[in-house]
Amino acid sequence: MPKIVDADLRRHHIVEAVFRLILREGVPSASLRKVADEAGLNVGSVRHYFANHEDLLTSAAQTIVDRISARIEAHLPRLRSEPDKRPIVEDMLAELLPLDARRRDESTIAFAFVCQSRWDPQLRPLAEQLLRGPRQLVRRILDAAQVRDRDDHVERLCALIDGLAFKAIYVPTADDASGHLRLIGKQLDHILSDR
Template sequence: MPKLVDPAARRLEVVDAVFRVVVRDGLAQASLRNVADEAGLNIGSVRHYFAGHQELMLFAMRSMLDRVSHRLARHIEEAPDLATASGAERRAVMDGLLCELLPLDDVRRAEVTVFVEFMTAARTDSALGDLAREAAEGSRGLITRILYRLSARGDLRPGLDPDTEAVRLWGLIDGLCLNSVLHPDLLSPDACVTALRGHLAQITTDSDADGHSTRGR
């Protein structure tokens, strides 16, 4: 017989409530009382599962980052074997992976919104600082690794430095995310992917490594 309440599940319910409050009203409104109301719980219950406000915020931020990581990991697992893929296929994989970071649907839009809120809050909240740094290094590192792989296979346009291209792509993606979340009517999801695709098209070669020309789109 299953226990009536699964503590881990409860914590996740509370975290989901945190996310909803953050998306709707901003991180500043994510007080214990507001979160408890949003979760349909009593504040006492919330406090039973989290030592205090700070631990809740920390756990929520960590959960958000884990969620993104897992989504990316799943995407990587499902990717075809890069060793046997053609140049076009390799570029498609990269395209799909990076698009996964953009707020293209409601789920990812909410996630990116929460991401932005926590990251900006971490600038002045030392409790979140370590996690923010870790996340930033992770995303930047991932993009850097992708570009190095591209470069190693000759998919990166000659003359381009993978490191500075990583900075550029990192900034572009974060900028698209930010503007899309802050000004959804000025930057539609379609415009986001168009901008990203345009960028990728410019920094990658558009011919197959085997020599087959795949010009145009």
């Protein structure tokens, strides 16, 4: 009897192999052959689940956006029901910062795609997606918190988050998490006082 394979589980397994390669060696290392080796599969199996290399990388980038989105959306019921929005908004924005190993890996992978797109034009749509995704999420957070003048606040918050994430990945220090949350908190105090 042929073995039944869960397609979603197999795709997840392959995308996780892409992530491990990028974290260890950078985006150029995530060739179909190396991904297949990392996943313990043959190249034909990878091609069965992903049309080509671009499809594989696009799926990997989308997985990062989807994971962050799901964590942020998990906070939405609290944001809608609790009167004090500030701690909830802070928790939501913290999902975009590399404050633990999982979020650090996600940020590292996203930055790797963005940086590599400078030399690889095929990666530019992925880089744009990874830059656009957090802005859309921050906009949704501020919309749910009923913040006025969202456009300016979105850009300021995203610039702060991007800078903090970049520093945490490339120039890490021991107080990153508390320092980052303090800076986000100060920006939120300004934004939410203007509601």
